[in-house]
Amino acid sequence: xxxxxxxxxxxxxxxxxxxxxxxxxxxxxxxxxxxxxxxxxxxxxxxxxxxxxxxxxxxxxxxxxxxxxxxxxxxxxxxxxxxxxxxxxxxxxxxxxxxxxxxxxxxxxxxxxxxxxxxxxxxxxxxxxxxxxxxxxxxxxxxxxxxxxxxxxxxxxxxxxxxxxxxxxxxxxxxxxxxxxxxxxxxxxxxxxxxxxxxxxxxxxxxxxxxxxxxxxxxxxxxxxxxxxxxxxxxxxxxxxxxxxxxxxxxxxxxxxxxxxxxxxxxxxxxxxxxxxxxxxxxxxxxxxxxxxxxxxxxxxxx
Numbered sequence: 001x002x003x004x005x006x007x008x009x010x011x012x013x014x015x016x017x018x019x020x021x022x023x024x025x026x027x028x029x030x031x032x033x034x035x036x037x038x039x040x041x042x043x044x045x046x047x048x049x050x051x052x053x054x055x056x057x058x059x060x061x062x063x064x065x066x067x068x069x070x071x072x073x074x075x076x077x078x079x080x081x082x083x084x085x086x087x088x089x090x091x092x093x094x095x096x097x098x099x100x101x102x103x104x105x106x107x108x109x110x111x112x113x114x115x116x117x118x119x120x121x122x123x124x125x126x127x128x129x130x131x132x133x134x135x136x137x138x139x140x141x142x143x144x145x146x147x148x149x150x151x152x153x154x155x156x157x158x159x160x161x162x163x164x165x166x167x168x169x170x171x172x173x174x175x176x177x178x179x180x181x182x183x184x185x186x187x188x189x190x191x192x193x194x195x196x197x198x199x200x201x202x203x204x205x206x207x208x209x210x211x212x213x214x215x216x217x218x219x220x221x222x223x224x225x226x227x228x229x230x231x232x233x234x235x236x237x238x239x240x241x242x243x244x245x246x247x248x249x250x251x252x253x254x255x256x257x258x259x260x261x262x263x264x265x266x267x268x269x270x271x272x273x274x275x276x277x278x279x280x281x282x283x284x285x286x287x288x289x290x291x292x293x294x295x296x297x298x299x300x301x302x303x
Contacts, residue, residue, distance in 0.1 A: 001154060001216065001249065003068075009156045009253050010067035013261065017059035020265030024052040027271050030278035040124035041221055044101045045271050047128050048228070051090040051097070052264040057085035059261050063151045063158070079118050080148035080161075087149040087158055088173060089139035094267075095180040095232060096131045100124070101225045102187040108196040108218060142169055156249060157256035182230055195219060224274040231263040232271070257268060 028049040031042060062082045066072050072079060104124075142148040149170070150157030160166035195218070243255035272279060 001156075005253075006067055006070060006156070007193060007251055009135050009257075010064050011069065012258065013059045013064040013132065016258070016261055016265060017056040017064065020056035020261070020268060021053060021060060023265065023272060024049045024056065024268035026280070027268050027275075027278060034278065041101065041104050042081045042275075043128065043286055044097050045275075046103065047097050047131070047219075048094060049102075049268055049271065051094040052268050053087045054090040055261065055264040058082050063257070065116045066151060066153050067156065072153065076150065079150040080143065083149035083151060084139045084142045088142055089135040092138045092173070093131050094134035094264075095177055095184075096134060097128075098228055098232060099180050099184045099187075100127050101129075102184040102191070102229065105218070105222045106187045106191045106194075107223050109222075128248050138173070142166070145148075155256075156253040157255070158260070177232075177236065181229070181236065185233070188222075188229060191222055194225075195222060220274055226269060227274075228267055231266055235259050235263045 025256070028046060031046045031049075062079070144165065146161055147165040147169055148161050149158060150161060151158050160170035238255045240261040243252055245251070272283075
């Protein structure tokens with residue numbers, strides 16, 4: 001392997017994962033501090049940041065250092081443990097949480113009264129417990145010899161072990177993710193149709209300030225959910241389709257490692273951008289200034 005490519009890959013993984021850790025930990029503690037996670041949707045956002053942080057930790061503490069020194073500083077078993085926790089457990093948990101977020105927006109659109117804080121359609125806390133148990137199951141199942149997911153220093157990417165057991169589990173993982181993604185995106189389409197219908201028919205009575213504010217909040221949360229879903233779709237395309245376009249090591253590194261890491265970093269960024277009250281003061285000030293400029297420009301254009 002080219003030394004420059006190896007060191008460049010290590011620096012990319014190190015700094016991108018560090019940025020992801022900072023962003024996701026900020027979002028996590030901001031939610032906890034402001035108690036905004038009291039609502040179902042924000043409990044799900046909080047759960048999402050946990051999985052994002054775990055994935056960033058795997059790159060920061062394992063794949064980046066191993067790539068720097070061009071070898072492993074712990075045994076292969078630890079390599080598989082990192083892969084199972086981040087690549088399977090945290091990933092499937094993120095997809096399940098994303099599905100819950102999409103269903104949360106779907107129920108909130110079609111059953112606005114029953115989906116309120118005091119009358120939730122489903123208990124988010126119980127859902128998170130179930131998701132945690134499923135993620136543990138996905139993690140443990142690959143810890144058997146020849147069944148795991150590991151980081152290959154020579155390939156600069158995370159891959160299933162070459163044995164048949166690992167390949168079968170990798171296929172099962174792919175179909176699990178594909179199914180969850182299909183259901184989640186179908187829910188998003190149904191939610192979009194309902195929101196568009198409400199806007200067209202003015203069902204929320206936008207003359208009332210409270211109703212208008214609730215409608216705006218619902219659209220923002222829907223937009224956040226769709227954006228996060230798109231990130232997972234991009235990762236699926238990169239690791240299942242795009243990587244086949246070029247066998248070069250640098251291209252495989254981008255498709256199999258950089259994209260996977262980046263979606264967990266960007267997922268935290270998306271949550272931060274869509275929730276102004278957890279943004280740092282300087283960032284909030286910049287966002288408010290840009291919004292004010294856009295509003296002035298809109299008024300001038302209309303005039």
